[in-house]
Amino acid sequence: MATKKTSTPHISASPRTVLPGSEKSAFVQTAGEKPAPSGTKITVSVVVRRKAPLKVANRLGKQRLTHAQYRKTHGADPAAVKLVRTFAKEFGLTVAPDTPGPERRTIKLTGTVAAMQKAFGVTLVHKTHDGTTYRVREGSITLPTDLVGPVEAVLGLDNRPQAQPHFRIAGEAGDLTANIAQAGGFAHPHASGTSISYTPPQIAALYQFPPNASAAGQTIGIIELGGGYKTTDLTAYFKTLGQKTPSVKTVSVDGGKNSPTNANSADGEVMLDIEVAASVAPGANIVVYFAPNTDQGFIDAIATAVHDTTNKPSVISISWGGPESSWTTQSLNALDAACQSAAALGITITVASGDNGSTDGLTDGSNHVDFPASSPHVLACGGTKLIGTGSSINSEVVWNEIANNEGATGGGVSNFFPLPTWQANANVPAPTNSAGGRGVPDVSGDADPSTGYIIRVDGKTLPIGGTSAVAPLWAGLIAVANAQNGTTAGFIQPAIYAAKGAAAFNDITSGTNYSGSPTGFTAGPGWDACTGLGSPIGTKLIAVVNPSSTSTSKGGKSKGSKKKPVRTRPARKPHAATNRRKAAAGKRR
Known part of the structure; x- marks a missing residue:
C-alpha cells in the first residue's frame, strides 16, 4: 500500500x-x-x-x-x-x-x-x-x-535619502564657486570669508604626525553616497603638494558610481575625503565605495568595505550621517552590526560627528547625536577651530559658528546605544532616554571652515571644513600608525580612553556646541561632548594604539604583529597635562 x-x-x-x-x-x-x-x-x-x-x-x-x-x-x-x-x-x-x-x-x-x-x-x-x-x-x-x-x-523598499555629507565650504555667501561644490545644498558657504586655510599636510604637522611619514602598504576605504572625483583634479592637487598622486580605486555598491559633476553633487565631499586622507598618509592606497544615499546603500557599502578581501582596507572613513532619530531601529542595528564585524577583524572606522551642533540640525527642542557616529563601534570625530604655525598650535577651541549660521561640531549623548565600558570613567552626561548613554564624539580635529583645508574640487581650489575633514584626517593617522607599528590598530577606544591615552591628546577646554534650545554642551578638562578626548598628538597617539600582542580567536598572534620603530620628535603641549579621570562636574551642560 x-x-x-x-x-x-x-x-x-x-x-x-x-x-x-x-x-x-x-x-x-x-x-x-x-x-x-x-x-x-x-x-x-x-x-x-x-x-x-x-x-x-x-x-x-x-x-x-x-x-x-x-x-x-x-x-x-x-x-x-x-x-x-x-x-x-x-x-x-x-x-x-x-x-x-x-x-x-x-x-x-x-x-x-x-x-x-x-x-x-x-x-x-x-x-x-x-x-x-x-x-x-x-x-x-x-x-x-x-x-x-x-x-x-x-x-531597500524605501529609497528616500538617509544621510547628509558633513562638510562646509568657506567663501562669501552666495559665491558661485562655493555653491557649485556644496553638495546640492548640504554644505554652506562661510559668509564672513576664510581667515586662515591650511593644506592637509600642514594640519598634520600641527598635530605632530611623524615627519616624512609613510603609509605604504595600507589601504584606506572611503564610503561615499553621491558625487565623484576626477583623476585630473587629483593629479593637479598632489602636484601642488609635491606628492605622488595616490592610487585611487572605486568599488560600486548597489549600482553606485563615481559621478563627478559641476553642480548639485557631493563632489566636495568626495574630493575632501580623498585629498585629506591620502595627503596625510602618503603611500596609502585609496578605495572609494560608491553607493546610493539610502539606508540600504549605506549599510551595504560599509559591509562591502569591511569584508573586502581583495582591497583589504585597514581603516574606513565615513563623512556622511544623519540624526540618530531619523533612522529605523532595524537600520541602526544592522549598520552597527557591520561596525562590530570591523572591530572583530581589526579594522578601524572613523566617522564625522556632524556639523549642526548639539541639536544635529533638528528643531524639536531636544539635543541629538548623529549616526553612524553614535555607534559604539566607530571612532566618532568632532570638530575644533585650529590656529597655528609650522608645528606649533597657538590656540584650539570648539568649532562653533552657529551664531553666524556657519555650523558647529556635533556631539552629545546617544539615546539608543548604552554607555560603553570604555567610557565608564569619562563622565558622560546622562542620556535623555534611559536606554542610551554612549558619548559622542571620541576625538576631534580642525573642522571650522574659517581655519579650513585647501581642497581642489572640479577644477577649483576652495577652503573646506566640517567634521567631514576630521574623519579622513584620523583615518590617515591610523593608516600611518598601522604602517609604523606593523599591525592594524583596529578598535582603539579601550586604549585611548585608558589613563595612558591622555598624553596623546591636545585637551580642548574652551567653547561650546550650543545650537539652540535646549542648551548644548561645554568643553572642559578631559572628555567632553564637544571634542571628546581632544585632537591628536600624532607620534604619541601612534604609540598608544599599538596593539603589542593582539590575539585571534584561537589564541594566536595576529598577522603582522612585528613592531616597527616609531619615529618621534618633541611634541608641543598646548594644554597642561590633564587627568582624564577627573570628574567633570564643573562643566556647564
Missing part, C-alpha cells in the same frame, strides 16, 4: 508578525502621491542573523578574527538563509545574482513592486520632493512569523 505524501505548509500561509524596529516615519509633506508602478522591479537587502553572536572580546577588538574564521563562525545562519529562500520562492521573488557571500549575512531579493508589497506587507508609493521622486513606505514591515528572528532587517 502506497504511503500518502504529506505536504509541507507554505510559509506564505503562516500568520504574520511585525518585523521589530522596521517602522518607517512619514515622509515630508508633498503636493501629491501615486502608487509605485506595480510592474517595476526593485532589489531589497534581507539581513539574517549570525550563526553565532560575536563575543564581547571580538567586539572590543581584544580577540581578533581572520576573515576565514569570521566567515566560518559568524556568517549567515544557514537555517535562516534556507527560510528566506523558501519565502522568496513562494512570493515570486528571486535571489539576485550579486548576492554576497555568507560573511555579509545579506540576501538580495529582486521582484516587482506588487510582489514586494505582498511579501513584506507594505504599500509603496511615489512622492516628489524638491523635484525628485522617491519610492516611499511608511509604517512597519510584516513577515511570516517563522521569519521574525532569523531575519533582522529588510532594507
Whole structure:
C-alpha cells in the first residue's frame, strides 16, 4: 500500500508578525502621491542573523578574527538563509545574482513592486520632493512569523535619502564657486570669508604626525553616497603638494558610481575625503565605495568595505550621517552590526560627528547625536577651530559658528546605544532616554571652515571644513600608525580612553556646541561632548594604539604583529597635562 505524501505548509500561509524596529516615519509633506508602478522591479537587502553572536572580546577588538574564521563562525545562519529562500520562492521573488557571500549575512531579493508589497506587507508609493521622486513606505514591515528572528532587517523598499555629507565650504555667501561644490545644498558657504586655510599636510604637522611619514602598504576605504572625483583634479592637487598622486580605486555598491559633476553633487565631499586622507598618509592606497544615499546603500557599502578581501582596507572613513532619530531601529542595528564585524577583524572606522551642533540640525527642542557616529563601534570625530604655525598650535577651541549660521561640531549623548565600558570613567552626561548613554564624539580635529583645508574640487581650489575633514584626517593617522607599528590598530577606544591615552591628546577646554534650545554642551578638562578626548598628538597617539600582542580567536598572534620603530620628535603641549579621570562636574551642560 502506497504511503500518502504529506505536504509541507507554505510559509506564505503562516500568520504574520511585525518585523521589530522596521517602522518607517512619514515622509515630508508633498503636493501629491501615486502608487509605485506595480510592474517595476526593485532589489531589497534581507539581513539574517549570525550563526553565532560575536563575543564581547571580538567586539572590543581584544580577540581578533581572520576573515576565514569570521566567515566560518559568524556568517549567515544557514537555517535562516534556507527560510528566506523558501519565502522568496513562494512570493515570486528571486535571489539576485550579486548576492554576497555568507560573511555579509545579506540576501538580495529582486521582484516587482506588487510582489514586494505582498511579501513584506507594505504599500509603496511615489512622492516628489524638491523635484525628485522617491519610492516611499511608511509604517512597519510584516513577515511570516517563522521569519521574525532569523531575519533582522529588510532594507531597500524605501529609497528616500538617509544621510547628509558633513562638510562646509568657506567663501562669501552666495559665491558661485562655493555653491557649485556644496553638495546640492548640504554644505554652506562661510559668509564672513576664510581667515586662515591650511593644506592637509600642514594640519598634520600641527598635530605632530611623524615627519616624512609613510603609509605604504595600507589601504584606506572611503564610503561615499553621491558625487565623484576626477583623476585630473587629483593629479593637479598632489602636484601642488609635491606628492605622488595616490592610487585611487572605486568599488560600486548597489549600482553606485563615481559621478563627478559641476553642480548639485557631493563632489566636495568626495574630493575632501580623498585629498585629506591620502595627503596625510602618503603611500596609502585609496578605495572609494560608491553607493546610493539610502539606508540600504549605506549599510551595504560599509559591509562591502569591511569584508573586502581583495582591497583589504585597514581603516574606513565615513563623512556622511544623519540624526540618530531619523533612522529605523532595524537600520541602526544592522549598520552597527557591520561596525562590530570591523572591530572583530581589526579594522578601524572613523566617522564625522556632524556639523549642526548639539541639536544635529533638528528643531524639536531636544539635543541629538548623529549616526553612524553614535555607534559604539566607530571612532566618532568632532570638530575644533585650529590656529597655528609650522608645528606649533597657538590656540584650539570648539568649532562653533552657529551664531553666524556657519555650523558647529556635533556631539552629545546617544539615546539608543548604552554607555560603553570604555567610557565608564569619562563622565558622560546622562542620556535623555534611559536606554542610551554612549558619548559622542571620541576625538576631534580642525573642522571650522574659517581655519579650513585647501581642497581642489572640479577644477577649483576652495577652503573646506566640517567634521567631514576630521574623519579622513584620523583615518590617515591610523593608516600611518598601522604602517609604523606593523599591525592594524583596529578598535582603539579601550586604549585611548585608558589613563595612558591622555598624553596623546591636545585637551580642548574652551567653547561650546550650543545650537539652540535646549542648551548644548561645554568643553572642559578631559572628555567632553564637544571634542571628546581632544585632537591628536600624532607620534604619541601612534604609540598608544599599538596593539603589542593582539590575539585571534584561537589564541594566536595576529598577522603582522612585528613592531616597527616609531619615529618621534618633541611634541608641543598646548594644554597642561590633564587627568582624564577627573570628574567633570564643573562643566556647564
